[in-house]
Amino acid sequence: MIFDLELKKVGKVFDNGTTAVSEFDLSVSKGEFIAFLGPSGCGKTTTLRMIAGFESISSGDMMIKGVRMNDVPPEHRPTSMIFQSYALFPHMTVRRNVGYGLEVKGLSDADRNAKVDRILATLGLEDIADRKPDKLSGGQRQRIALARGLVVEPDILLLDEPLGALDANLRKAIQNELKLLQKNLGVTFIFVTHAQSEALALSDRIVVMNQGRVEQISPPHQLYTRPNTPFVAQFIGRNTIFTGEMQKSEGDTAVVKTAAGVLSGRVNGSISDRGKVNVVVPAEAIEVHGAAGVERARIAGEFGGNVIDAMITRCDVVGHLSQLTAALPDGRAISLEAHVDKYRPDTFAVGSGVLLSWKPAEATVIPAH
Numbered sequence: 001m002i003f004d005l006e007l008k009k010v011g012k013v014f015d016n017g018t019t020a021v022s023e024f025d026l027s028v029s030k031g032e033f034i035a036f037l038g039p040s041g042c043g044k045t046t047t048l049r050m051i052a053g054f055e056s057i058s059s060g061d062m063m064i065k066g067v068r069m070n071d072v073p074p075e076h077r078p079t080s081m082i083f084q085s086y087a088l089f090p091h092m093t094v095r096r097n098v099g100y101g102l103e104v105k106g107l108s109d110a111d112r113n114a115k116v117d118r119i120l121a122t123l124g125l126e127d128i129a130d131r132k133p134d135k136l137s138g139g140q141r142q143r144i145a146l147a148r149g150l151v152v153e154p155d156i157l158l159l160d161e162p163l164g165a166l167d168a169n170l171r172k173a174i175q176n177e178l179k180l181l182q183k184n185l186g187v188t189f190i191f192v193t194h195a196q197s198e199a200l201a202l203s204d205r206i207v208v209m210n211q212g213r214v215e216q217i218s219p220p221h222q223l224y225t226r227p228n229t230p231f232v233a234q235f236i237g238r239n240t241i242f243t244g245e246m247q248k249s250e251g252d253t254a255v256v257k258t259a260a261g262v263l264s265g266r267v268n269g270s271i272s273d274r275g276k277v278n279v280v281v282p283a284e285a286i287e288v289h290g291a292a293g294v295e296r297a298r299i300a301g302e303f304g305g306n307v308i309d310a311m312i313t314r315c316d317v318v319g320h321l322s323q324l325t326a327a328l329p330d331g332r333a334i335s336l337e338a339h340v341d342k343y344r345p346d347t348f349a350v351g352s353g354v355l356l357s358w359k360p361a362e363a364t365v366i367p368a369h
């Protein structure tokens with residue numbers, strides 16, 4: 001199978017000795033929407049710039065449609081890049097900005113106009129085609145940048161935090177447009193962001209990076225529910241982590257001795273039968289039971305032994321839901337939601353003792369390092 005993009009152990013060491021990216025492996029199929037997600041300085045932009053050809057590759061190979069690209073200059077790569085600043089020419093009209101890449105390539109006026117008209121129509125920019133970009137809104141400028149990137153018909157569109165300059169509402173609206181456009185055009189998108197919600201909403205797969213390394217590559221839902229590493233478990237979603245010693249595994253369920261008790265969860269990937277592990281419990285998996293009158297043994301039976309004590313330290317009722325903060329015996333505070341008990345509305349009042357439980361299949365057991 002020929003991939004649109006392959007990174008094979010790609011690394012980058014800058015001239016000053018900074019290692020920005022190490023052994024980056026990734027294969028991307030045509031039409032996929034991939035997000036690079038990670039904290040500031042983890043190497044997202046450097047990787048994108050290596051794909052575009054603006055940054056040299058120090059080690060490994062980069063292929064587009066099976067052809068090695070390491071030494072191919074940016075203008076000869078089938079890629080376009082869109083920057084956060086949009087980098088539009090203020091003195092040129094929208095039409096000329098969009099057509100600039102084709103002008104540089106030496107296309108005839110007729111061919112260029114046909115392509116520009118088509119992309120302006122696709123992005124709903126016909127009405128402002130003859131205006132200058134500095135007279136336009138942030139959303140319109142973002143669309144012009146997108147049109148300029150797409151008009152050259154790249155195999156791969158590279159986007160570096162393209163929505164970063166927009167306000168929250170516009171950002172949401174353009175997110176939806178971007179996703180629709182990408183699906184309709186079938187162009188491969190590689191998108192850099194440090195906004196988790198954006199990556200989860202837009203991508204087919206997310207590459208989580210940490211200190212220049214790939215931590216996990218998974219579809220959003222899987223990343224959210226089945227983190228592979230402690231970093232991903234902390235970075236994505238709202239997880240509570242219990243560290244302990246592996247006691248045994250039965251099928252795909254692991255039993256772990258922790259300070260909070262003997263807990264169990266689904267094993268992710270391969271894990272040895274001994275050693276330090278983390279039980280990762282998503283907030284969405286946790287059920288809250290009022291401690292008064294409940295039988296602990298029954299809940300333990302129903303939830304595979306996963307019951308821990310906690311105390312409510314904050315309770316905000318929003319409609320039929322209580323938004324709770326609960327303190328665990330080790331002092332950690334976790335945020336949870338629970339349905340308001342209409343017969344006993346004080347069940348989750350501040351200071352109440354509660355029991356927290358979760359089904360083993362909804363927790364994930366991963367190595368502790």
Ligand SMILES: Nc1ncnc2c1ncn2[C@@H]1O[C@H](COP(=O)(O)OP(=O)(O)OP(=O)(O)O)[C@@H](O)[C@H]1O
Pocket residue numbers: 014015016018019020038039040041042043044045046047194
């Ligand atoms: N030209 C350069 N010379 C030396 N070091 C650099 C250069 N550009 C980036 N770096 C370093 O490489 C590392 C990765 O930077 P990069 O910009 O790729 O991270 P990032 O994940 O995109 O961060 P951000 O989200 O803040 O943009 C950082 O430690 C950064 O300081």
